[in-house]
Amino acid sequence: MSVDFSDNHFQLFDLPVSFVVNQAKLTQRFQALQRELHPDRFASATAAEKRWSMQAASLVNEAYQNLTKPLSRACYLLELNGICIDEETDTQMDSMFLMQQMELREALGDAPEASDPFKALDSIRADLNQGIDSSAARFDAAADSGDWTTARDVVREWQFFDKLKREVKSIEARLDD
């Protein structure tokens, strides 16, 4: 991108680089930026200005999405701290955690066959949300103390929960249709 937007996504919205984000302020800054940068503001501008506006508005959209979702925000913080979370690499996962994952996965597989599949899925979702909340809290603590290795391990677990949650959604969609 030729635009000199070397700022990181937090700076873009004038926010401190931190896992805890003031969502109201983020949204308000996002809207203020889009009100100025969006291509609709440049509909009768020159080609160069239009191009710039599209790139700038794209970046602001990307950054906003990235910071709004807690998991992507956590991943971004790892990235800013030079930590790579490659899903392919084989790291030792906690065996308790793996056990829990297997149970959840099994429950997910059985859910469509349950007498009330939506209720079964809701209960799985509640478990997943609990896991996600706990991951977020542990990530926050680790990031706070600068323990990026722990933070990375937490994110990897979090990604498992997130993936299962997306599967819950797609099973619901299949049951609906």
Next chain:
Amino acid sequence: MALLQISEPGQAPAPHQRRDAVGIDLGTTNSLVAAVRSGSAVVLANHDGDVSTPSVVYFAEDGTAIVGREAEAQSVVDPMNTIRSAKRLMGKGSADLAGTWLAGHYTFDTGDEAMPAFVTQAGNKSAIDVSAAILSRLKTVATESVGGDLVGAVITVPAYFDDAQRQATKDAATLAGLPVLRLINEPTAAAVAYGLDRDETGTVVVYDLGGGTFDISVLKMQSGLFEVLATAGDTALGGDDFDEAVVELLSSLAGVLDLEDRGAQRRALKCARDLKEALSDQESVEVDWDIDGSRSWQGTISRAQFNTAIEGLVKKTLSPCRRVMRDADLDNSDISAVVMVGGATRVPLVRDSVSEFFNQTVLTDINPDQVVAVGAAIQADVLAGNKPDSDLLLLDVIPLSLGLETMGGLAEKIVPRNTTIPIARAQEFTTYKDGQTALALHVVQGERELVDDCRSLARFELSGFPSRVAGAVRIQVLFQVDADGLLTVSAMEKESGVLATIDVKPSYGLSDGDIESMLKDSMDYAAEDMHKRLLQEQRVDAERVLEAIAAALAADGEDHLDDGERAAIDGHIELVSQALSGEDGDAIKSAVEALERGSASFVERRMNASVKQLMAGQHVDAVVAKLEESEEP
């Protein structure tokens, strides 16, 4: 509906400054054009005195295209040369025709896989040709009404239109000689008209069931900002399908098995449409169906019978409803209003089913046929620059995921559905063979895992990067979706910074070269006129660029440019002025392009500076004023 009062009296720009722009709802069965007049958006009446023009085109033997009511009158007499519902075929390939409503009603030339054509007495006509004829007619209605040229139009498309369908719509406008200010989504346009009219704040669902398409969008609206949270739909489901279902009902009651004659089919459809409309406010209707001149059927159809006939279709709209709510992570209790748009929402069963689904009374007090055109007109007025103080801003989303074909025919998502646009995503590729200098990409759109189940958009062939050992070349491919929801792909070799050459083969529709040659061949433009028109367009464009640059230089040229840079830009300006005094359109174009290249870094510097200031939260108002100044000198 009430006229939309969108500006305070006295705020409207002086007449000589006005730049006329219109909003066009290019519908499956009817099309409308609207414009903002003295602060209010009004739908413009056509030559027949109607605000709604049937989206029907009759191709006469001499090649003339007749549009609207007059064409519709030919529908029963000369069905094969009277094209209706062409929108259903926009952006579709020959393979998509099988089993569709259109396949049963017209003869097609499917020789071009990427673009089937209706066979008419005036030759083969693609859906783009048919749409261009409709747009051209609406353009005439508009220019006569505003009494001058248009700077452009905002054209609405179903939110669930994929890239090929959007591109086809834009191409139709190009063929009609109508500059497109923006393609916006129909439910979003409706939300704008509704939201500004009521000054609504909250989360609103727009249920838009038109003649041939269905959309459902959830939007958050707040002080002029319309943010689409999620959208879903079905681009082959609408009121037309209700009519078909009614024809089936009538046929079974009358014991008619052989509705093969095209004229009889059209008569049956007309009868079904009338019945559908009558049953919207009556419990039962007497039908007198003239089947084919020699046979007829009389009887009574109750609303309950009608409901049974369309029940399955109405139910089909509810699964996208569930999907948007799930995608937006919302419950019914989060929804402050459900707005009904499109003629088919007059059907009581539709209203009842949607009310029941969202567990609240749906809003039916706005004109469901006009609200989309009105919203588009409001947006067109803002985009044309007539409302510098407007706080209207639409943030829309991409309806279907964009992806790439990977090994084993799988689709890898690059931009997931419901991502806010514009958006750019970069993906890096490398070579897998020594000395490889080309790379093929297949871009698809859709939610399914397998490429074959998704919509193929285009195949890109990247070439021209350096020959190296396998894995040493790193090619960054950038997917940019613009504010119209259209995708462009660019590629760069990362080490050398060399732009790779891209050869694009769209899977459906026209290539840029096709459009150019069609424009040149178009009977509307004799070679001489075409030349003059292009020259005129280059001139207007050049003058706009000159004005914008002059304003920017005057505002803060000194802050951003040293003497050498300033002299270089002045040199380019001089060359454009010189070219403008001549008659050579190409020379003007290349001088303008040189000026734009030469001033690109200046433009970037001053805009970045404005943004930096904005982000620092200082003097926001001053920056806003400055940006607007540079926009509209």
